[in-house]
Amino acid sequence: SKPTILVARRVFPEIIDLLQRHFEVEANQEDTPWTKAELAQRLRGKAGAFTTGSERIDAEVLAQAPELRVCANMAVGFNNFDLAAMTARGVLGTNTPDVLTETTADFGFALLMATARRVAESEHYLRAGKWERWTYDMFAGTEVHGSTLGILGMGRIGQGIARRGAHGFGMNVIYHNRSRLAPALEAECKARYVSKEELLRTADHLLLVLPYSAESHHAIGAAELALMKPTANLVNIARGGIVDDAALAQALRERRIAAAGLDVFEGEPKVHPALLEVPNVVLTPHIASATIPTRLAMARLAADNLVGFLVDGKPVTPLNPEVLGRAR
Ligand code: GLV
Ligand code: GLV
Structure with missing residues (x-):
């Protein structure tokens, strides 16, 4: 069966379509604000997450989501990730460099x-x-x-x-x-x-x-x-x-x-x-990368990272490649 993923924030419908070809997708297309506890609870049982800079992924969240293998951030910055905690748990992080x-x-x-x-x-x-x-x-x-x-x-x-x-x-x-x-x-x-x-x-x-x-x-x-x-x-x-x-x-x-x-x-x-x-x-409200073509390219790269890693074992832009191939 297909792996299950969480899309934490509203994103282009065509990106949801792309993800649904490979995954069971739980998507927050209403963009309902989630507390950290709700995010952690929704991550339970998910193999992957499509995140933005708004979702904090740290040891506390990871402890509640033991199945989680990858978080693909739709941003070049990744200070919302505690990358050391992710690496310690063997969770891959990816970002979206170059396209923006x-x-x-x-x-x-x-x-x-x-x-x-x-x-x-x-x-x-x-x-x-x-x-x-x-x-x-x-x-x-x-x-x-x-x-x-x-x-x-x-x-x-x-x-x-x-x-x-x-x-x-x-x-x-x-x-x-x-x-x-x-x-x-x-x-x-x-x-x-x-x-x-x-x-x-x-x-x-x-x-x-x-x-x-x-x-x-x-x-x-x-x-x-x-x-x-x-x-x-x-x-x-x-x-x-x-x-x-x-x-x-x-x-x-x-x-x-x-x-x-x-x-x-x-x-x-x-x-x-x-x-x-x-x-x-x-x-201005954090819009430096906000053009439609660029936001689409960022979302596509985040999606490609999820597909690349969970389907083919090859993420496009990994942040902590040391977790690749590590037995979990
Ligand atoms: C936006 O701030 C980004 O990191 O892509
Ligand atoms: C981000 O891509 C940077 O290197 O400035």
């Missing part, structure tokens, strides 16, 4: 542009009926072309942003990362490696594109914000928790940096109330 790289890099630029040129703030002003006449300094923002673009985290998405900045906007691109890029890649991205401190001190626009981990928790806090130029903009399309949102709200309120663009938040979907009260921040 260019789309997410596009959005990094969308948020950078919206932040620097005060697009959201000026739209609110217009909609509120406050526009009576044009003034020379109305919503005057910061320059994008020819400015210094700082990138913290130089994975595939960071490189995509560097290319856009260097080749499209003639920006001077600097970056910091745990490891340096190969010289050929640095040359192609026209990006120069600097220390984190130099990055903070010299960037006109600082883009955060690093994965969340214990190490990157509050990588940008009060001390880091204090090093930035008062004219600089900060953009976070990486993960909530990389920025100390309370410290950022205070820096924005006191104009210690010019503005911020945020797609991700600590404790989202809740947003720190102080961020909602400052005008110089553009806020």
Whole structure:
């Protein structure tokens, strides 16, 4: 008989159809919110799970789902997985790299542009009926072309942003990362490696594109914000928790940096109330990879990982391949 899987959140109907060709599928197509206990209970007896960044898979959940062999995340980030706990139990995790790289890099630029040129703030002003006449300094923002673009985290998405900045906007691109890029890649991205401190001190626009981990928790806090130029903009399309949102709200309120663009938040979907009260921040609800073709490609890759692993023993993009072939 077919293995049974759980699809934890609403997803494209064609992806459900694809999964039903190989599995007995229990799908949450009403997108009913589940508590952690309900999720754990529904995972009982399932061989696989199609998850998103909203489902926390940890030792507590895994202990209640002894049949579970694979969790396929429809996201490139996987900080909702306790990967060590999964590996300890022989549960494979997979993510969706590559298929969202260019789309997410596009959005990094969308948020950078919206932040620097005060697009959201000026739209609110217009909609509120406050526009009576044009003034020379109305919503005057910061320059994008020819400015210094700082990138913290130089994975595939960071490189995509560097290319856009260097080749499209003639920006001077600097970056910091745990490891340096190969010289050929640095040359192609026209990006120069600097220390984190130099990055903070010299960037006109600082883009955060690093994965969340214990190490990157509050990588940008009060001390880091204090090093930035008062004219600089900060953009976070990486993960909530990389920025100390309370410290950022205070820096924005006191104009210690010019503005911020945020797609991700600590404790989202809740947003720190102080961020909602400052005008110089553009806020979006975690949509950096949200185009229909890209979301479809992500869902298909997650589904292909479930089919690949449970049917053929060959996942496409495994995160902990050390569990493959291990007797359970
Ligand atoms: C979205 O944030 C993702 O990790 O794909
Ligand atoms: C994600 O794909 C990254 O490497 O930035």
